[in-house]
Amino acid sequence: MTEEKSLNFIEEIVEEDLGKGKYESILTRFPPEPNGYLHIGHAKSICLNFGLAQKYKGATNLRFDDTNPVTEDVEYVDSIKFDVKWLGFTWANELYSSDYFDELYNLAVKLIRKGLAYVDDSSPDKIAAEKGTPTEPGIENEFRNRSIEENLLLFEQMKNGKFKDGEKVLRAKIDMKAINMHMRDPIMYRIKHAHHHRTGDKWVIYPMYDFAHGQSDSIEHITHSICTLEFVPHRELYDWYIDNLEIFPSRQYEFARLNMTYTVMSKRRLLQLVNEGYVSGWDDPRMPTISAFRRKGYTPSSIRTFCDKIGVARRDNLIDISLLEFCIREELNAIAPRVMAVLHPVKLIIDNYDENETEELVSENLPNDPANTRTVSFSKELWIEKEDFMEVPVKKWFRLAPGAMVRLKSAYIIRCDSFIKDNDGNVTEIHATYIPESKSHHDTSGINVKGTIHWLSVKHATKAEIRLYERLFTVENPAMEEGDFKNFINPHSLEIIPGAFVEPQLQHAVEGEKFQFIRHGYFCVDRESKPGEMVFNRTVTLKDSFKK
RNA sequence: UGUCCCAUAGUAUAAAGGUAGUACGACAGAUUUUGAUUCUGUUUGUCGAGGUUCGAAUCCUCGUGGGACAACCA
Numbered sequence A: 001m002t003e004e005k006s007l008n009f010i011e012e013i014v015e016e017d018l019g020k021g022k023y024e025s026i027l028t029r030f031p032p033e034p035n036g037y038l039h040i041g042h043a044k045s046i047c048l049n050f051g052l053a054q055k056y057k058g059a060t061n062l063r064f065d066d067t068n069p070v071t072e073d074v075e076y077v078d079s080i081k082f083d084v085k086w087l088g089f090t091w092a093n094e095l096y097s098s099d100y101f102d103e104l105y106n107l108a109v110k111l112i113r114k115g116l117a118y119v120d121d122s123s124p125d126k127i128a129a130e131k132g133t134p135t136e137p138g139i140e141n142e143f144r145n146r147s148i149e150e151n152l153l154l155f156e157q158m159k160n161g162k163f164k165d166g167e168k169v170l171r172a173k174i175d176m177k178a179i180n181m182h183m184r185d186p187i188m189y190r191i192k193h194a195h196h197h198r199t200g201d202k203w204v205i206y207p208m209y210d211f212a213h214g215q216s217d218s219i220e221h222i223t224h225s226i227c228t229l230e231f232v233p234h235r236e237l238y239d240w241y242i243d244n245l246e247i248f249p250s251r252q253y254e255f256a257r258l259n260m261t262y263t264v265m266s267k268r269r270l271l272q273l274v275n276e277g278y279v280s281g282w283d284d285p286r287m288p289t290i291s292a293f294r295r296k297g298y299t300p301s302s303i304r305t306f307c308d309k310i311g312v313a314r315r316d317n318l319i320d321i322s323l324l325e326f327c328i329r330e331e332l333n334a335i336a337p338r339v340m341a342v343l344h345p346v347k348l349i350i351d352n353y354d355e356n357e358t359e360e361l362v363s364e365n366l367p368n369d370p371a372n373t374r375t376v377s378f379s380k381e382l383w384i385e386k387e388d389f390m391e392v393p394v395k396k397w398f399r400l401a402p403g404a405m406v407r408l409k410s411a412y413i414i415r416c417d418s419f420i421k422d423n424d425g426n427v428t429e430i431h432a433t434y435i436p437e438s439k440s441h442h443d444t445s446g447i448n449v450k451g452t453i454h455w456l457s458v459k460h461a462t463k464a465e466i467r468l469y470e471r472l473f474t475v476e477n478p479a480m481e482e483g484d485f486k487n488f489i490n491p492h493s494l495e496i497i498p499g500a501f502v503e504p505q506l507q508h509a510v511e512g513e514k515f516q517f518i519r520h521g522y523f524c525v526d527r528e529s530k531p532g533e534m535v536f537n538r539t540v541t542l543k544d545s546f547k548k
Numbered sequence B: 001u002g003u004c005c006c007a008u009a010g011u012a013u014a015a016a017g018g019u020a021g022u023a024c025g026a027c028a029g030a031u032u033u034u035g036a037u038u039c040u041g042u043u044u045g046u047c048g049a050g051g052u053u054c055g056a057a058u059c060c061u062c063g064u065g066g067g068a069c070a071a072c073c074a
Helices: A009-019 A040-055 A073-085 A097-113 A124-131 A146-157 A213-220 A229-245 A267-275 A290-296 A300-310 A321-335 A504-508
Strands: A027-030 A059-064 A094-096 A115-122 A168-172 A187-191 A205-207 A223-226 A250-256 A345-350 A359-366 A369-378 A381-385 A405-407 A413-421 A429-434 A462-469 A494-504 A513-518 A521-525 A536-540
Touching: A009 A040, A009 A250, A027 A040, A027 A213, A027 A223, A040 A059, A040 A223, A040 A290, A040 A300, A059 A073, A059 A097, A059 A213, A059 A369, A073 A290, A094 A097, A094 A321, A097 A115, A097 A146, A097 A205, A097 A213, A097 A229, A097 A300, A115 A146, A124 A462, A146 A187, A168 A229, A213 A223, A223 A229, A229 A250, A290 A536, A300 A321, A300 A359, A321 A513, A321 A521, A321 A536, A345 A494, A513 A536
Parallel strands: A027 A059, A059 A094, A223 A250, A345 A429, A462 A536
Antiparallel strands: A115 A168, A168 A187, A187 A205, A345 A381, A359 A369, A405 A413, A413 A429, A462 A494, A513 A521, A521 A536
């Protein structure tokens, strides 16, 4: 059965353009500003832009929109390139808006010559005041009707550094009474005596987004310039520049940006979390950045699958984080080797087991591949999870309790005989009897138990640090709450367990290596992990249908 | 109180005037040496009112609700 997947609205546009012969092939671009790390919302855009090109045999440029030197940095350029590659995409050309500064300057001159741009000496406040409001028209000022010659001279002097920051701007001469605010003589160039990460000190004037983005698209012959909804009002300007500059007509299409529950997606807020120390950095696994998901143990394909499932449309959305979690679980379930780890250990002593004996028991690494096995050492003293024992069990309790029987995964069925508590009432030791005939794969005991728990031999287990991550916020949409979004940070978003135990062969696991810790979830080796001081991050829990 | 964009189960996303479907979630059951996985089933939807039409989620009008727009940011 070949069920045809329906097209999203951008694919429909592309197919129509291709079908009509408007283009022979498409060219898209991914245009990040190098002033922050990429997040999952960017992944949606990356998958859309690169995915479209792949699907329709076109190409995609990676273009850094680096027209504001004061906020941009090569650190971000490098991280962005790394993340795009990691997601599995290859760009046709690595480009920078700053590559076009000369060309952009000439285009600006062209507009001045056509009488469609002028130098304005007004202060920022004055310009803002004269701009009007969405409901009131703006007004024209005294600089608007300077002669072409004067504008040409002034603009050149701006370029040559004759003026200080903010003294003058170049504006397009469109319509101060336009209903669309963006058409009220938008600023094209501003003066910034700032060092640029690529052009150095060559320029002291820099183009604004609207006089750089569309022109860069046009220079590259981008056919479909895809951006998010907040640029809808810019489209009129985008087209105006193209028409009046008489350059290649790239077309802009807008889709709804990704929002996800229990996180924030704006760079501004993400930067605050980093700068104010709420997280350890851009790749803190609680962040929604690509680098954080990577560190947390997500795979590129799980993120691509997610982006495919959420679709592309024009309505505002708030995607349930559980969909992303589903995507990574689905993938890791198939490939992550199973291993046992005890996070909150309590000692279990098998009273009828010889203290000098050790058995190497066979355990499967993947449930669907019984031939793929390892051995696990079993002995008299074991670590089990504190949570797997209840002195007074709740109803439907399948695990350990006084008198109750459970199976130790890949080992024996045991019966709990007694337990010891300390002065604070904490259970410190549990005693049990094992059933020799119930050995895994050789069970002749005829006993059926409901519960299976994991364990580790005390003298064989390796100590490790395990970091458990929960959602960073306590509310679905922190950005929409009243007041500071940081008031809704989850105080329990990170739990560090320094004294967990794992199977000994995990000492040799390398950074990024992924496992399923049975009954806990998926984990991977953190980049801070060192031999002898292993650190594991929880990628995602297993689904848990048990409710107390 | 201007212009623009948008409105389909809890969340997303299909149905180009002709059976409202899919995924995730939730719930229930079966299987299970992971309370996982797998399998089965259930649940819940076209914002409202008019109109056009044999027939409207789809087209039109008017409401209602949400979002965007007044950075020398992108």
